[in-house]
Amino acid sequence: MTATLQKPRTTTKKWWQRPWIGPLGLLAIAFIAFSVPPYLTGDRSQSRVQQPDYAWHYPLLVVHVLFASVAMITCVFQIWPWFRQRHPQAHRRMGRIYVFGGVLPAGVLALTIGMVTPFGPAAFASGIVMAPLWLFFTVAGYRMARQRRFVDHRRWMIRSFALTMSIITNRLWAIVFGIAVGPQLETTFHGDLKLMVYSISGATTWLGWVIPLLIAEWWLQRPEMARRKARSVAGGAG
Template sequence: MTAGTDLRPPRVQPAAERTKRVEPGKHWWRRPWRAPLGPLGLVVVAFLAYSLPPYLAFDPARSRVPSTFPAHYLFLVGHVVFGSIAMVTALLQVWPWIRRKHPVLHRYSGRAYVFAGVLPSGLLALTIGAATPYGPVTRASDVLLAVLWLGTTWAGYRAARERRFGDHRRWMVRSFALTMSIILNRLIGPIAAIFLGPQLATTFGGSEIALTQSIAALGAWVSWTVALIAAQLWLDRKPNRRARV
């Protein structure tokens, strides 16, 4: 035997260590569900700062939507206030840190999202949507949106109660998309006005009512359908190969 020779068998690396991968830090734009919560939160705050004041003043003259029946403004105030609660609590629901570290807060904010946000706001939306002054095309969109918003939210709540958390998450992603689609609606309206405005004398025969209804209809339909399709594509995306490994 040669002096100094190490006869110990070579160390076999455990399978867990061999397959472990050290994930490099990802930029926020490569984590579309988690990191943009900060920018999205700022967008929500800015949106609420613009949308709430005319309705918190309880002055019908400041309403941005013409009234079509005596209680229309009160219904609209309720819809906006409860919808604002839904938007704020929706951000708390999708915040990964809260879900991991504070599950009790996640549950309570989820109940607030459902019962103090979506359900009252959605039920009021059925009424004011059916009586919208922006024409039958927008009316159909508003009512359908309200039904889908209520339906996806209730399906998500029931799934959580039955401890089907995978289904709960998928339904709540759809509900979240519909909740935030109002922001997209407010962005599409001005863009539609820019493109359709010059056609007032031709396409719309000089009718400002027809132009206004067309702009409103485009914003109403495109906003929530695009948001819902984007949410479904995100849910149906194929997992990253490295994540599968």
């Protein structure tokens, strides 16, 4: 069966009429500027994730951080409608970098190092669910583009984008939970710092990617929800 050609939606909006793209790009750059430098030193003690039981964990973590940074920067351009429409060839080339030089290696490494996370079973479960989904969404989006099914390509890549950027929301949740739960160390956690860290990490790793993915799904379902509402209104009026 031949795949049906799907054309992406076009827009007449100028680049400055997308007020979210600038802040998103700055946020990605700021996050990378803060997060990556400690991993460029080769000093294991500066790693924000310490796993001394496995010597291979640190070098794989460093490589994961670098590939994930490539994914973050390129995906900002990939979801920018003005760039996508005005520079389609650059969009395709950068898309390949996003897939093969960003998500795929970063996702495989995320799954590998996630198997030995030092942050407890909840963080472990989150990692082994999130990483395969990240890989699946990205590969599905790439396949749709290769088949010229651009509407489906866009939908899968929005899901991929949500998981790519979820590391930022993960860190934001960590701040929120650290402030909220920190004072309970001697009460709720009976002075057990490791238990508190496990609890915070488990909550933030799940919320960090589940909420962005739910928002992405809501965004993708808006047209269908609007059509159902319109049909319901029309049916009621009839």
